[in-house]
Amino acid sequence: MNRAREALARFPVLARCAGCGRCLEACPSYGISAMEADGPRGRLFLGLVLARGQIQPRDVCASFSTCLHCGKCVVACPMELPLDAFFFSVARTLRGYIATGRRIELLQRLLLLYPGVVNFLQPPLALAAGLWSRSANYQPFAGALPRLPFVQRGKSGGSAPGRKRVLLFMGCLTRNLWPALAEACVALVERAGFVALSPPALGCCGRPQLVRGADFRSGVIRNLAVLSSLDFQYLLAPCPACLATIRHIWPEGLSGEKRDQARKLADRAAGFMSFLREYKVDMGQPGDSTSVFWHPPCLMEATERDIAIGMLASAGFTVGTGEPADCCGAPFACVRTPRKARRTVGASEKELDRKLAGRIRSRAMANCAAQIVTACPGCLLALRREMAVANEDMPVRHIIELLAESLAGDRRN
């Protein structure tokens, strides 16, 4: 605990906070609750007070469990304070106070360290989930048969000598929940003239553990061991959170030779939209002016968002957007405050989760959109669940799936 507090105290730059409140405007959880302790400025102050030992962890953990780690406050801060790094540091300090349920924690550790075990267990789990979800009116597979996890393709690099290769870091959700998205990623990479690699031994990027303050380095080191044995030019990920973690968190969380490996890997990590534009993979036939509601994932970079909107617009879609502070609430899947430390006032993570997703659903309906388009499998999970719970049938699609479908339509024609 003292070491963690010392780590917190190493952020003297945070005293430059001018209290302007720009972070409050950008924070999704503050936008729902309007409580200072649920906003970045309040969390900053609570973190500093925690570092000085003037408040107990159990008193602040509820505030930090409502932090989505979406990074919007960092973008909004005109003083360019390292808020994200500080909040991750606080999460480490609060380890044990911010936790998930035991089953989810076990699943996360399996995904991080033993992805092969998860791959083995996924089919029966998916079947069980399909049975369970029907009774709860939440059907993540939307009526389709449970699919096998995405492990069949590109295990070792393909047999196309001379062709450049792309490593697809699918991530937990794409590989296990949305295998159709994974297939679409492969199709687009091949369309760009590359060979797609997707090693089954790759585990979780570690972000869920980071959010909980748990140690994620062992899993990252295992991933590095797998990746360093492969030859590829680009690393792409259909999940912006995975990409951001690989680019920024992996190098900072490691040391020595591993850090160098992670930095070299980060240099090869590219945004999926930027890659597709670079290699001239675009929407095929123009759309029929269907109205879509674009929900940009929190951790998606601005240039990636611009390219995505440009692709949709040039394909003839009418694109509606929400507010900058919108977030689907997907990160709340990673954290829950233990009962003993829950606040008696303010919304719980579950309530905030529903309200955040509900807000996006309302905006999309108000826009008269035919579908919601996003670029993150986590957002797919949160928004599809919201639609199911609200008994709405508006589709929620990943832009990569739309791209792959349009190109497939082109080929057929």
Add this chain to the structure above:
Amino acid sequence: MRAILEEMGNLLGPGNLMSDHASRVAYAHSVDYAGVARNAILPLAVARPTHFGQLAKLLQLCSSQRLPLVFRGNGCSAWGRCVPGLADSLVVLSTGLNRVHDVDAGRRTVRVQPGATCAAVAAAAAKAGLRFPALPLSPGAMTVGGLLSVNEACACYPVTGAPADYVASLDVYATDGRKIPCSGAAGLPGGMAARLPLPQLFCGACGSLGFIGEAVLRLAPMPRKVQRFLWRFGNPSDALAAAGLCLEPALGLAVAIKIFDPRCSALLAPDAGTGAWLLYAECLDAPEDLEARLGLAQRSWENVSLGERDFSAALACMLPALAREHGPFWLESLACAPADLPILLENVRACLSRFSVKGAISCLPGLARLDAALFLEGRDIGPLRRELFAMELMVNQRMEKEDDAFVERPEWQREHMGAAGELMAALKGICDPQGLLRGQEGGQYEQGA
């Protein structure tokens, strides 16, 4: 005390009374972490009324129990008074009273509750093709009540005055729960006569005179375009000359301009280099060839690209950050009539001869009170603001040459408030007879201990 909290909780409803430790700590701070964090006084609880009936009853309850009160919006003010100055205070938030009623496009007004953000007001006005000119630098965070409480005009937006100038009518709640309507030129409560519109007396009082309730704000037509410029000059003379040119009547610009000395340049525009004087101008409906018409090419100027950085956001942080480093020396710059510039400069010289530069311009928190004083003396507000603007132009030159001793604010105010002080004391007696409003003041200018 537990019984009082229980009664408040029943009154406000679930989730609107926060007495957990984290919430009390979170609301014990405002802007200055280094100072206030060490000296934070925890409130008893934080209350968030959701309608004015609740607010009135809450204030009655606090009055009966003589609980100290602090009124707070989103805590964006650099002037303090939204954190407790006494233990066992109740922080009353306005964020639960956040409705923006329909815009009256014909009269160009909008009725708003104090917890509505300025951005929400701007959005409502924009739908009707209007704008709220006195937007602050953080419109998405600052509430209307907070804006009127500090009456702080933002130099980054074209303004022709302070937020108080855009208040058509205002309700204020006294600490005993009475609603005091202040519309137009109504007389003061208690029969006191006043030669100035009553709402403006409460604006700028920083929460020391009651809880600002609903306000009717005046709106202005939307300009066709707003342009922002940031020019770099090698010397202050060129910067001042360019500022003067911006105010030439031939150009007919509605403009807000601000000059930053080299100490600010590094903070605001790191690529401007050291020793640079920056002139920031925000113009409504400026001509396309503005820079050519200003003759800037003949001066040692250079256009500094704003790039992707949100410059207004950087300016939002400038005031408290610089105040911590350099002391309370900064001023807002306000648009003024171009023909007044020579008069301004003359007035500035006169002002400078009467009191020190730093002391003269340390009056911002008391600007509203000074306004009141001048009204009582029969002087129009406009010339004062113009004087202060020109003073700022001169300050940049003086600061480099002199190191004037700081004149204590209270002495200066005592010298100039005069009858205004009596007026404010009378208002205080009406609105806060028990002296319950005890927000902490001044912490933003003190270095951390």
